[in-house]
Amino acid sequence: MKILDRYLAMAVIAGTLITLAALLPLLGIFILADEMDNMGTNAYGFSAALLYVTLSLPRYAYQLFPIATLIGALVGLGMLASRSELVAMRAAGVSIGRIVLGALAGGLVLAIAALLLGEGLAPLTDQRALALRTSAQSGQDIQITEHGFWARDDNAFINVRQVLPDARLRDIVILELEGTRLITATHAREAHYESDRWILKDISRSHIGEDSVRAEHLARDRWQSLIDPALLKVMVVEPHSLPIWGLWRYLRFLDESEQDSGPYQVAFWGKLVHPILVLAMIFISIPVLLGSARSTGLGIKIFAGILIGIAFYLINRTFTYLALLYGLDPALAAFFPPAMFVLIALWILRRVG
Structure with a gap:
């Protein structure tokens, strides 16, 4: 048999x-x-x-x-x-x-x-x-790696670990440069688009000087960015195309x-x-x-x-x-x-x- x-x-x-x-x-x-x-x-x-x-x-x-x-x-x-x-x-x-x-x-x-x-x-x-x-x-330089979504915004490089289906961002890192020198490193737990700008939440920011680093923590801050939220929306996979673990995590959110x-x-x-x-x-x-x-x-x-x-x-x-x-x-x-x-x-x- x-x-x-x-x-x-x-x-x-x-x-x-x-x-x-x-x-x-x-x-x-x-x-x-x-x-x-x-x-x-x-x-x-x-x-x-x-x-x-x-x-x-x-x-x-x-x-x-x-x-x-x-x-x-x-x-x-x-x-x-x-x-x-x-x-x-x-x-x-x-x-x-x-x-x-x-x-x-x-x-x-x-x-x-x-x-x-x-x-x-x-x-x-x-x-x-x-x-x-x-x-x-x-025409924007966009990359997706195992470390999330990367984009260049004028003099800053942005890394977003998670783009949610409603174009909210989670686990964001913003690296701002002056020439070739890093001057500010920002990490935000979450961001959403409101009144033509991004609103960052739960922020840890480091200001990097020539010989010192100053750290600060903010509950909320505005971020003027060239990244259009419509650009992020078209990058989000439809719900039925997300893996089960991704759907489960987003349902909890x-x-x-x-x-x-x-x-x-x-x-x-x-x-x-x-x-x-x-x-x-x-x-x-x-x-x-x-x-x-x-x-x-x-x-x-x-x-x-x-x-x-x-x-x-x-x-x-x-x-x-x-x-x-x-x-x-x-x-x-x-x-x-x-x-x-x-x-x-x-x-x-x-x-x-």
């Missing part, structure tokens, strides 16, 4: 990889075409736009993963069905439950891959893509400051459910295949899978909007659509069995 499980799992994994390989370049072409309206702004040309699109693809791959898994499972297992291999398995005494478990083994590998992609690679490349596009379009956290609660629970969605989509694909394994062509099965994927997307988005508009529990909004589809798949499997 281990050989059979591996065979089914590899069919699912191969089908999903083929689907992603077909969908991502097509999606990249559409995104690049959409970016053409912005080309020609300062240094933002075709090569910069192409690099931006390339760096953005991991995020789109993560978002497409559940639908790609559904279509990939239909492709991989559908090839087995078209060669009557699934029928032969059932005739040899392999139960539908065993076929489902074998396919889910491949789904588990894909779920782990999606988790690594969404929590590791995608946030990093997406942030770099936004920094690249923003720097090219604005919103709760402490008594701000509305609805969109981020929905995004947080959606990220938690995402790996489960990958498994649910494989589970949903089995009834489509076994319901008419010999009488229906593979193309029809794939088309049915695409329709199911569209239906799932629409229902999922509907519950997301319900959670935001009417205060529906974000956890319920995230878990209900996949649970409903899995229950329907179970009912169909019982009839097929």
Whole structure:
């Protein structure tokens, strides 16, 4: 049975990889075409736009993963069905439950891959893509490193460890120079934009002279900067693209400051459910295949899978909007659509069995 499980799992994994390989370049072409309206702004040309699109693809791959898994499972297992291999398995005494478990083994590998992609690679490349596009379009020198966001502001160098989704800054270091000599080093716990200037909070500042250093601590101070808050806003990744730990940390901040956290609660629970969605989509694909394994062509099965994927997307988005508009529990909004589809798949499997 281990050989059979591996065979089914590899069919699912191969089908999903083929689907992603077909969908991502097509999606990249559409995104690049959409970016053409912005080309020609300062240094933002075709090569910069192409690099931006390339760096953005991991995020789109993560978002497409559940639908790609559904279509990939239909492709991989559908090839087995078209060669009557699934029928032969059932005739040899392999139960539908065993076929489902074998396919889910491949789904588990894909779920782990999606988790690594969404929590590791995608946030990093997406942030770099936004920094690249923003720097090219604005003409300002912007860098993102493991030490945060760096920018030059006239005679000062600014390092921001965290740019929050509402363009608030946290953990800010401002180094002011006179020629090549450092004259002031400032650290602020937080900053926000107000009345055409930045307001720094909880400030530690050192004034560096020729032969002495004077330190001071301020609760609040103004900072006249050339950095436009709109520039920072476009650098902030959307809630659904933040890693789970980033969403959790920002949710704590919103709760402490008594701000509305609805969109981020929905995004947080959606990220938690995402790996489960990958498994649910494989589970949903089995009834489509076994319901008419010999009488229906593979193309029809794939088309049915695409329709199911569209239906799932629409229902999922509907519950997301319900959670935001009417205060529906974000956890319920995230878990209900996949649970409903899995229950329907179970009912169909019982009839097929």
